[in-house]
Amino acid sequence: MDITLTSTARQPSPADEPLIDVGTLQSELAGAGVRYAAISFVDVHGKPKAKIVPLDHLGAAVSGSELFTGAALDAVPQEVNDDEVSAVPDLGGGIAMPWQPDVTWFPSDLQLNGSPFEACSRQILKRSVAHAAELGFVFNLGVETEFFILRDGEKGPEPIEESDSLAKPCYDLRSLLRTFPVVDELVTTMNALGWGVYSFDHEDGNGQFEIDFSYTDAVASADRLTFFKLMLGEITRRHGVYGTFMPKPFANQTGSGAHMNMSLADSHGVNLFEDRADPRGCGLSTLGYQFTAGVLRHASSISAVIAPTVNSYKRLVKSGSASGFTWAPVFGTYGDNNRTNMVRIPMGGGRVECRAADSSMNPYLAAAVVLAAGLEGIREQLDPGPPNTDNLYLLSDAELSARGISSLPRTLLEAVEAFQDDPLCLDVMGPQMHRAFAEQKLREWEEFHTHVSQWERDRYLKFF
Known part of the structure; x- marks a missing residue:
């Protein structure tokens, strides 16, 4: 080789x-x-x-x-x-x-x-993968990498290209070409590594980009995302700028996700989530629906692992983007190609996409808990019900309640409390990591909660 x-x-x-x-x-x-x-x-x-x-x-x-x-x-x-x-x-x-x-x-x-260390992140994922293998499944995972490339300006961080200032910059070719030396070096390197980049574009925030590359088994995919984050930092630094995976660096811009595209295959590599005769019209098999139902059952506790920072929950909102919607999920639901759901079945089916994840996550832990939740759905033959095809952002609270649609956690604290109460998360991580993860995240929340921000000084210092 x-x-x-x-x-x-x-x-x-x-x-x-x-x-x-x-x-x-x-x-x-x-x-x-x-x-x-x-x-x-x-x-x-x-x-x-x-x-x-x-x-x-x-x-x-x-x-x-x-x-x-x-x-x-x-x-x-x-x-x-x-x-x-x-x-x-x-x-x-x-x-x-x-x-x-x-x-x-x-x-x-x-x-x-x-002996294997119980609280090793990679070992935790390997245990979940082994449980899938016992059922005859290979867990395949592809992660869409979204990130900002920025430089330090006089007023704080700004896009590396001065003209990247459109109100709706998504897919903007001019801005992409003007930052091409940096993005091209990333893509060229990824392809040299054999990762199979199949597209890249300017995303919906100024200075924001996405690179999509081939899926593989979950452990290899988590390894790649770990290495990619390291590589982005080093390559951008050589160009005198920096890349960030902060989920929501700007209040008026869309945030960066790390959408987890998932499927199960058999030992011969046959995709078990694909069903062109799906009566619900999503191209997903019964197994895929059961997996989805398991993920949704544990949506609140999973959120602590796939969206693990205070800042993550400033991305998971309906509004907060100059271009319109945030494109981030707010509800623990699934649907077809509808991007307002936590779990989306992309056009053509054969896989499910968890859209609540962002790249601040530990990919080993994130993949482990999502897989375990999906396997629970399969073992218990859960059914997620019909897909949501409406723009959920536009539904009233009464309409959401009538459909039994609940919101994802609104803060890291809510998510961590759900994580602490969920036996599945304890089973996946083991007592040591489960306790250590919760303690780490509660400490992070407390530090944020007691911090006095500039927003507070601007609002209250001379208010009373």
Whole structure:
């Protein structure tokens, strides 16, 4: 394989990993100019942490030589007197850093004293994936990456292109072409990695873009999103600007989502969500509807994981965009191609799209809880009812109530309280991560709640 700029399309199972000979891999990497390996995992926020080792120490890393003090990190639930966790690299998932080609990044699983660490984000997703496999399913996931590329102006952050100021800039070709050097470098790099970019465009906010690339199995997809976020930061920095995945950086602009496009396949790769004879007209199978019903049942608690910041809930509103609607879901509903639902079945069917997610999420934890909720729907043969085809933004409270439509959480606090009360989230994450995640997010909410903002000073300082 081309070691310099490549990544595996599918993640090997743990049983497959020993088939990769460390010595052979070291020789191939060295021949491609690689000198170091970044042994990397994520904290609760999905931010990559790592130790970099010389390439000839990769074999030792596979044996668990690289130790980390969990107590030094956000919500890696350990005390200062606990034994360190070790990060064991997935040899089949290495990606050479295009901006630092002598370093290859290896997504890794945390272990404690030689056994899987219960609170490792990647291990949590692998457990959910294993549960799906027990039912005969492969969980495929594609994430749409939306982000802003900004620079620091005299009055604060602004689009990198001065003329990017249209009230409705969505799909604006002029602004896209004028920022092409940055976006093109991202796309070219992603395609060199084998990620299969199939479109990119200027989104609905000034300075906002989206790059769409091929789906793969859930673990590989979470690895890719983790690496993409790192890569966006490094590539934009080289152009003297910066990329941000903050869900709602501007009150009068649309926010950035990370729509999760999901399907289940059998062991032969056949899509089990596709049904062209679907009587509801969405092209979705009974299995797909059951999966959707499970996700909707747990919509409030899932929100804490897929929209995990205070700022996330400033995106999940009806209004707040100069171009009109925010395009973000507000209700725990599903529909056909209707973008006002939390779960959308895109035209043609065969997959379901969770639109409440944003890129501030830890993709491993997000995929794990959504998959578990969907599998519950399948096991219990739930039915989500008929699809919502109306513009839900325009319905009155009375109409929403008559249809039994409830809102998604309006704040991070509401979402975390639902998360704490949901046995499914506890089962998926395990007691350690479940407690650590909730404590981390409640602390974040408290810090926000007690912060005195400029808005408050402007409104109240001379008001009374």
